[in-house]
Amino acid sequence: MRLKNCVKINEKTTLIPQESMISFNFNTCNSYLIKINPNEFAIIDPGISKKQLKEALKINKVDVSDLKYIYLTHSHSDHLALIDYLKSVNPEIRTLIHSFEVNFIESVKDYFNLLFDLSLLQQNQKYRDFLAAIQFNITKDPKIKVNKSLQMIFDIWNIKPRTIDKRFEDGDHLEGDLRVIHVPGHSPGMCFFLDESNNTLFSSDIHLSRLGANISGNLTNVSDLKDSIIFAKELVKKKDIHMILSGHGTNPITDNLIIRLKQFYSSILRKENQILTLLKQNGKLSLTQITNITFKKNKERFQKYLVNQPFFQDSIIIAEASELISNRNLLRELERLKKIKSVEQNSELWWILKK
Ligand SMILES: [Zn+2]
Structure with a gap:
């Protein structure tokens, strides 16, 4: 309620x-x-x-x-x-x-790095304006042209130093x-x-x-x-x-x-067990494949949310953005499983169970 x-x-x-x-x-x-x-x-x-x-x-x-x-x-x-x-x-x-x-709090760039893996975004031309605005703390610097929809996302999310x-x-x-x-x-x-x-x-x-x-x-x-x-x-x-x-x-x-x-603790264990079971059943899976199964609900919820955000309609394909974010979340879980030696990546970077 x-x-x-x-x-x-x-x-x-x-x-x-x-x-x-x-x-x-x-x-x-x-x-x-x-x-x-x-x-x-x-x-x-x-x-x-x-x-x-x-x-x-x-x-x-x-x-x-x-x-x-x-x-x-x-x-x-x-x-x-x-x-x-x-x-x-x-x-x-x-x-x-x-x-x-x-x-x-004091740096917009650091704030975005808290949420997104900026180095991942850097590899894609589409995010250029987005990264430029972050880089310059969305200052009023006239040299930095922040496009209108991008400004909107900062306004809606109220992001500023x-x-x-x-x-x-x-x-x-x-x-x-x-x-x-x-x-x-x-x-x-x-x-x-x-x-x-x-x-x-x-x-x-x-x-x-x-x-x-x-x-x-x-x-x-x-x-x-x-x-x-x-x-x-x-x-x-x-x-x-x-x-x-x-x-x-x-x-x-x-x-x-x-x-x-x-x-609350068990909700993390459940997710980890789900990942391990999937890898056991399938042998090897890519990050996106695991995301599509384990984060299905989360991803759908996020897509629904992004549809209402003007910035994403304009500049980023919604499906791509939600996949990016869901993959990033899953990667955090996989990193932990890798650390405790339950999973590993093979030479082609597929995720597999640790032998
Ligand atoms: Zn929080």
């Missing part, structure tokens, strides 16, 4: 469900308004919908000048596009993120009794925030939804992601966490936390 209105979780925390135009897996992305002092507030992942954020502030009788911090769990744009709006109405607000994520005011590290303590816990994998510097005053965990994209774990970027590391989910399970036990507030899907999550984390 999709939440439409903001939900008061407790005296300190309000959930702001946000419509998301960016994420194709989810219709919503969750922001959280946190009272850090009697008259001061922080926002975890401000998201993308100005309307919903404004409403939440109004309901909570919070003035924008009462907002002191933006705490970011990671740099994916569905979590943070409203930074610009918040900074424009309150220049004093300070944006914080883990040190590993700073470059993805932004400044981080302060970087944090694993174990740091943030105002509002929040402990930073570095959980790499989904993104290199993704963090949980543990509210130590009420044993609540903000879990970002370890979201525990039925869709399972998502590989969503060139720099997603499946081994790290698995380790981070196991770590989360231990943390729930050790810190007696009774509520998880995640970055997507319906929240709060209060029952069967350990079981749900196990299920």
